[in-house]
Each structure stands twice: as C-alpha cells, then as structure tokens.
C-alpha cells in the first residue's frame with residue numbers, strides 16, 4: 527500500500543493551493559486526489575472577483591495577503607509562464623441612504639484599519655471610472671484600486687502544475703470512498719484505486735463535504751446553493767476591462783457586475799440562491815422571468831442595458847455554512863484530519879492564503895493568519911463569524 531505524508535481530497539482551487547504550499551513548506555511526499563479533473567468542480571463556475579472588501583477582519587487579512595499573491599503570481603509560483611488571468615480594474619461598491627450605508631462605512635473603515643488602500647469617491651469621480659452607470663442615488667461610494675478579477679480555473683491548474691513540479695503527486699479520476707481510521711486517528715483513505723496511507727488527510731471537498739460527514743459520523747453544517755450568472759450584451763454601453771467591478775448595494779438582488787470582455791457584462795445576484803438537497807454540479811434551469819427580473823435591476827443602474835440581450839448564462843453551486851464563512855482547520859476529536867470547506871461563494875479570492883495556512887496547520891507550523899475564528903466549534907458555541915452586512919457573500 528502506498529504511504530504519503532499528506533493526502534488532499536479535492537483538487538479545486540483550495541486543494542491545489544494547499545498542495546503547492548505543502549511542497550513549498552518542505553513536505554516531501556504529498557498526494558492530491560480528485561474524482562474528476564483539476565479545477566472542474568465549483569471552481570470552474572466562479573465569477574473570479576478579487577476584492578478585499580469584507581467586514582470580517584480575518585477575511586480582509588486573508589484577501590489582502592492573497593491579493594499580493596495574485597499580483598505577483600508567476601514570481602510566487604516560481605513559474606514565469608504562469609498566469610492567473612488577472613484584470614486589475616478595481617472594485618467599486620455603492621450604497622444609497624438606508625440600511626446598507628452604515629455597514630459599508632464600517633467595512634471601509636475596517637479595511638483602512640488593516641492597511642488596505644480604499645477611497646471614498648464623489649458621484650462625479652465614480653462616473654469617470656464607470657461612465658455606463660448612474661450614481662444619483664449613491665450616498666456612499668467606496669473604491670479599492672488594488673482589486674479586479676481573475677480566472678479561478680487557471681489559478682487551480684497553475685497551483686497544481688507548480689505543485690507537481692515541486693514533487694507533489696496529482697491523481698485525477700480517483701474517487702475517495704471513505705477515511706481509514708485506526709486507534710481513533712486518521713490513517714489514510716480508501717479509494718477507487720485502492721487504499722492509501724497517510725497520517726494527515728486534508729479534505730477540501732466543497733459541496734461534497736457531506737460525504738466526509740458520513741464517513742466520520744459527525745455533522746459538518748453546509749447547504750449547497752445554486753446561483754445563476756448571466757452575461758449580458760450591450761453594444762451601446764460596453765463594459766470594458768478598464769472599468770471596475772461594481773457592487774450595487776441599492777439593488778434588491780445586491781448585484782455584482784464586471785466586464786466579461788467584448789461588449790458583455792457578467793452579472794449575478796449577491797443574495798440567497800436555490801437551496802439544493804444534495805451536491806449537484808449539473809446546470810440548473812434559469813427561468814425567463816428570473817432573467818427579466820435581473821435585467822430590470824441592471825437597467826436601473828446601467829440605463830443603456832434596457833436594450834441589452836442575453837449572451838450566455840450558467841449556474842454554479844456555493845457551499846454555504848450557517849454564517850456564510852468557511853470552516854478551516856482541524857476537527858476536534860479526530861486527529862490527523864484538517865478541513866477547508868464552506869467558502870459560501872467567496873473562496874476564490876482567499877485561495878492563496880487559505881492554501882498556505884492550511885498547509886502550515888497540517889505540518890504543525892504556526893499559521894500566518896490565525897485559524898481560531900474559522901473553527902467548526904463556532905457553530906456549537908454560537909461565536910459565529912457574522913459580517914456587518916448580515917449573511918451573504920460580502921461577509
């Protein structure tokens with residue numbers, strides 16, 4: 527039977543980042559497994575937005591340090607051909623008078639306290655950066671120049687490639703069926719390719735985490751939620767790569783929008799999605815009424831989009847925890863198991879640092895950012911990681 531120092535279940539952007547960081551930190555015999563192919567899970571459905579705008583201070587820290595990695599991705603990976611597909615267009619977020627105003631103000635202040643460069647824009651300044659939008663209702667407009675979007679699939683495959691080059695074994699199309707547990711501690715995994723031994727297993731199974739829950743007989747709170755993403759086409763008001771990502775706190779759906787290249791805008795709602803009974807990656811229906819409703823919200827902010835058409839659409843599934851923040855670290859009571867799941871629709875922008883700190887934790891090293899706040903114990907103690915905006919992916 528093959529024996530490894532660490533086995534990682536799941537080669538999404540999180541598992542691939544962990545694999546790279548384990549090798550970087552000196553682990554000698556690491557195995558990264560996926561039942562599908564690298565990055566083909568929920569990572570392939572991501573909108574790719576990178577921001578440090580959060581209200582939870584731990585999230586700001588992870589996002590800030592992750593941004594530094596995205597910003598010098600080839601150098602960080604030691605691979606001059608690597609690319610994360612980054613478009614550094616900035617991130618703008620606007621709130622009208624009302625309930626979202628104070629959370630926005632407080633979040634901007636929290637970012638500043640943590641050394642993030644954020645600006646408050648006048649309506650005229652906002653129009654200069656995003657001339658296709660109207661801002662007459664905006665009471666507060668925040669702007670983060672060091673932000674934008676990138677390609678989550680490319681990042682996952684780049685981390686996996688760099689991990690491979692550093693000696694990690696990557697096996698695709700291998701299904702993990704259960705954990706091997708001996709004397710109350712993890713001893714490896716049983717897979718479609720046989721049993722594999724390791725004293726440390728890291729699960730980054732995203733919406734498939736309930737499988738792990740079944741293997742260890744322990745509840746791991748998580749609901750899979752389907753979200754729709756639309757690409758709208760509007761020749762009259764092109765959303766170019768130089769225009770910032772825009773978060774519209776005035777819209778009922780808390781829309782986020784970004785350029786999708788050409789004359790297209792990518793748009794999705796930042797509110798609750800469709801709760802699923804199980805992990806399903808397949809495409810869901812997007813009713814015409816829903817498209818009309820989101821289109822109307824877009825036209826409210828971007829008047830020329832009144833006449834836009836739909837170019838494409840897809841659905842993706844979030845792994846949502848009760849407080850919309852991830853569970854990171856060891857599971858108390860079972861030695862040899864580390865988890866990283868529950869990214870609730872905002873895990874891509876955190877992936878570099880989450881990979882680093884979970885690799886550090888698995889190797890028994892001090893972590894660059896404390897894992898305490900992300901412990902699963904918070905669901906038992908009630909010390910939830912609630913953001914100032916309430917539940918939702920802004921967090």
Ligand SMILES: Cc1cc2nc3c(=O)[nH]c(=O)nc-3n(C[C@H](O)[C@H](O)[C@H](O)COP(=O)(O)OP(=O)(O)OC[C@H]3O[C@@H](n4cnc5c(N)ncnc54)[C@H](O)[C@@H]3O)c2cc1C
Nearest residue numbers: 536538539540561567568569572573575702842873874875
């Ligand atoms: C529509 C959508 C938009 C998003 N937009 C953004 C955004 O703009 N910005 C942002 O930061 N985040 C965004 N996210 C969230 C982000 O993309 C995810 O948090 C992140 O990609 C999750 O990565 P992961 O590695 O945890 O999961 P996944 O990529 O799903 O990887 C999990 C892997 O585990 C494997 N696996 C599971 N069980 C087993 C098993 N038993 N054996 C072997 N393999 C197994 C699966 O095959 C899968 O490949 C979005 C997500 C969606 C769905």
